[in-house]
Amino acid sequence: MPITMPLRRPSTALALSILLTGMGSAVHAEKADRQQPLVVESDGKQSAQVDLARKLTVVSGNVSIAQGSMLIRADRVEVREPQDGVYNAVAYSWPSQQATFRQKRDRENEYIEAQADRIEYDGASEKVKFLGNAWLRMRRAGVVTDEASGAIITYDQKVDTVIFDGEAPTVKPGVVPGKVRLVFTPRSASAPAAASAAGSGASAAGAGQ
Helix, strand or coil: CCEEECCCCCCCCCCEEECCCCCCCCCCECHHHHHCCEEEECCCCCCEEEECCCCEEEEEEEEEEEECCEEEEEEEEEEEEEECCEEEEEEECCCCCCEEEEEEECCCCEEEEEEECEEEEECCCCEEEEEEEEEEEEEECCEEEEEEEEEEEEEECCCCEEEEECCCCCCCCCCCCCCCEEEECCHHHHHHHHHHHHHCCCCCCCCCC
16 A cells, blocks of 8 residues: 655765766756655555654555655665655665665656665755665666765755765675775767667666666
């Protein structure tokens, strides 16, 4: 049964803050998404609990959060209403699979994708934070053109900025605290691959797929 809801700055030290303009444009989320309802849905095999007094909803079992083209998938989701009509959500990963995020950019056939151990969505500030072993990728016509990893990545939809933080309070074994890695692909190198993928009917894959 779907639950439909109409719809600051990281506290830790920043390792790196950049505006992704290497591909000729900033990271623009689909503008129409902001006016869409926030829909939380699960496969119904586990549970959904609603605490009216605390304005807290907890949904478990292959949960999805959708708002326009934005799609978050996770094992469990907590949704809170700190202000009337404003919603925050926290998505938790599966035991063996990270939570994922995908949203269309305000450009034709371009998407931003991410995955992390936990994803936090703030409806008031229009920020999405990816915490723990986080990866972020830009896709054009199904081809990864830019990618980055870090302990914490914050995607600010309002000002079209991505902030990478190498520090994290808790990380899984094998992750080096303080490390941020960015890979930018020149347009001339990515364009032929993108054209080939588009010609073969390839579609953009989900984050982490």
